[in-house]
Amino acid sequence: MLDQVYLNGAYLAASEAHLHVSDLSILRGYGVFDYFRVINGKPRFITDHLDRFRQSAAGLELDLPLGGAELGEVIQEVIDRNGPSTGGIRTILTGGYAGDGYTPQQPNLLVLPYTFTPPAPTYYAAGCTVMLHEYERQLPRVKSIDYLEGIRIQPLLRERSAQYPLYVDRRGCVRESDRSNFMIVVDGRLITPVDDVLLGITRRHLLRLAGQLGIPFEERDVTVEELLAADEAIICSSIKGAMPITRVDDQLIGGGDAGAITRQLMEAWREYA
Amino acid sequence: MLDQVYLNGAYLAASEAHLHVSDLSILRGYGVFDYFRVINGKPRFITDHLDRFRQSAAGLELDLPLGGAELGEVIQEVIDRNGPSTGGIRTILTGGYAGDGYTPQQPNLLVLPYTFTPPAPTYYAAGCTVMLHEYERQLPRVKSIDYLEGIRIQPLLRERSAQYPLYVDRRGCVRESDRSNFMIVVDGRLITPVDDVLLGITRRHLLRLAGQLGIPFEERDVTVEELLAADEAIICSSIKGAMPITRVDDQLIGGGDAGAITRQLMEAWREYA
Numbered sequence: 001m002l003d004q005v006y007l008n009g010a011y012l013a014a015s016e017a018h019l020h021v022s023d024l025s026i027l028r029g030y031g032v033f034d035y036f037r038v039i040n041g042k043p044r045f046i047t048d049h050l051d052r053f054r055q056s057a058a059g060l061e062l063d064l065p066l067g068g069a070e071l072g073e074v075i076q077e078v079i080d081r082n083g084p085s086t087g088g089i090r091t092i093l094t095g096g097y098a099g100d101g102y103t104p105q106q107p108n109l110l111v112l113p114y115t116f117t118p119p120a121p122t123y124y125a126a127g128c129t130v131m132l133h134e135y136e137r138q139l140p141r142v143k144s145i146d147y148l149e150g151i152r153i154q155p156l157l158r159e160r161s162a163q164y165p166l167y168v169d170r171r172g173c174v175r176e177s178d179r180s181n182f183m184i185v186v187d188g189r190l191i192t193p194v195d196d197v198l199l200g201i202t203r204r205h206l207l208r209l210a211g212q213l214g215i216p217f218e219e220r221d222v223t224v225e226e227l228l229a230a231d232e233a234i235i236c237s238s239i240k241g242a243m244p245i246t247r248v249d250d251q252l253i254g255g256g257d258a259g260a261i262t263r264q265l266m267e268a269w270r271e272y273a
Numbered sequence: 274m275l276d277q278v279y280l281n282g283a284y285l286a287a288s289e290a291h292l293h294v295s296d297l298s299i300l301r302g303y304g305v306f307d308y309f310r311v312i313n314g315k316p317r318f319i320t321d322h323l324d325r326f327r328q329s330a331a332g333l334e335l336d337l338p339l340g341g342a343e344l345g346e347v348i349q350e351v352i353d354r355n356g357p358s359t360g361g362i363r364t365i366l367t368g369g370y371a372g373d374g375y376t377p378q379q380p381n382l383l384v385l386p387y388t389f390t391p392p393a394p395t396y397y398a399a400g401c402t403v404m405l406h407e408y409e410r411q412l413p414r415v416k417s418i419d420y421l422e423g424i425r426i427q428p429l430l431r432e433r434s435a436q437y438p439l440y441v442d443r444r445g446c447v448r449e450s451d452r453s454n455f456m457i458v459v460d461g462r463l464i465t466p467v468d469d470v471l472l473g474i475t476r477r478h479l480l481r482l483a484g485q486l487g488i489p490f491e492e493r494d495v496t497v498e499e500l501l502a503a504d505e506a507i508i509c510s511s512i513k514g515a516m517p518i519t520r521v522d523d524q525l526i527g528g529g530d531a532g533a534i535t536r537q538l539m540e541a542w543r544e545y546a
Contacts, residue, residue: 001295001372018291019299021383022274026292026367028420029302060425090374094299095424099274101363101387102424110294114374138411138421147301148411148419151368151375152333170443 024095087116127246150178297368360389400519423451505532
């Protein structure tokens with residue numbers, strides 16, 4: 001975390017940024033957040049991210065205390081105070097200080113700045129390995145702070161030499177990763193789930209980019225079988241951009257190399273973003 | 274919250290009890306807790322609760338920094354410092370301060386004292402109303418801090434004039450409430466689910482008590498149909514003890530009155546606890 005943060009109307013040193021232990025995030029895991037990249041001092045896709053942040057808050061019946069323009073100004077101020085090392089911003093809205101330990105109160109709003117370290121270049125060149133894992137996120141459209149499963153299975157990922165999980169639902173459909181969306185390419189066509197997933201901002205812009213590049217795409221469920229038989233597979237997020245998936249558990253995808261459409265999207269994403 | 278709390282080796286005023294915003298409970302909802310009653314200055318069923326607290330921690334790959342005896346001493350000290358108004362203790366173990374926002378570190382341990390206000394007497398005399406709600410807790414054996422759904426549906430409960438939810442799984446079985454276990458009585462026999470529920474300490478002691486009273490009991494799944502046709506239904510927790518359920522959504526249970534076995538267990542619980 002960088003040095004200057006925002007908490008409930010005040011700018012303060014990160015070392016001073018605390019929440020009282022009666023906050024509902026600490027007592028009950030109750031809160032939402034968003035994260036976006038900052039490039040050359042400007043937040044990227046800020047309108048998309050703040051819209052989603054507000055929708056996530058509404059999903060938990062929490063009210064954002066600032067309007068979009070005001071929150072945008074706060075974010076820019078945090079970026080400016082921390083200077084050019086600011087590479088990402090996390091906004092958090094918690095359930096607030098609950099006397100009864102259960103009823104949401106005036107939410108606590110945080111804006112936290114971070115440096116940015118991109119994933120290792122090898123994962124773009126050679127692709128990453130994902131582990132299939134049976135799990136369904138609760139409230140999938142809400143970017144809540146619930147990462148119990150994603151964090152709990154990190155040791156399992158390391159054991160399996162995988163970088164990321166892919167969550168598979170009870171019907172055998174692949175939905176998303178713990179912090180990323182997911183796409184496949186079949187016969188030159190990009191396919192990505194839309195139901196019961198977090199609607200990622202990078203996902204949305206990659207689809208827009210695919211449209212501009214003349215790559216046909218579909219938003220629909222993807223089964224495990226389709227993934228394993230796919231020509232290419234992609235994992236995407238604000239942190240990763242578009243990254244090739246070249247292995248699913250023990251099985252290679254696309255012969256183990258990043259495919260042509262994935263490389264086209266990675267290239268286009270670099271210029272676009 | 275009462276005035277004297279414990280945090281990571283120190284006793285301090287509740288107003289001073291904060292966690293830094295890099296804690297994984299705030300960033301990622303990652304933590305476990307337990308709660309138990311304190312009666313006449315003594316924690317109730319402390320061994321059961323501390324065993325479960327340690328098991329919950331292990332379920333999230335978190336290590337309790339104190340052994341059972343040491344933690345017991347800390348808890349007694351917190352009780353003694355707060356005096357006779359101490360009616361309940363919450364222990365919390367979070368994922369700790371995570372520089373990368375995702376990897377658990379040295380956990381933060383909290384012991385928080387509360388006064389105790391029992392549920393309104395009417396809910397024991399006339400019984401409470403529950404609302405059936407489709408939901409499955411993740412990691413049901415772990416008392417994690419994840420209460421996203423329980424808190425999110427509180428307005429819905431009020432709308433329906435229900436006091437508590439009963440979670441129904443995808444197969445139509447009733448599992449538990451948001452902060453309580455659940456039992457029915459059919460033909461003089463107590464039945465309560467055991468799979469995919471939090472193993473409540475009050476639940477365990479009520480079953481023991483049933484055994485002593487010669488009430489036969491079974492631990493097995495209970496369908497919604499069985500609940501609606503049951504002679505009696507009970508919701509139970511450390512806070513509630515045993516409380517009759519006399520209405521499920523719009524349907525009365527047992528004619529709308531607390532049944533004989535429920536009253537017998539409520540009575541016995543009062544003496545036992």
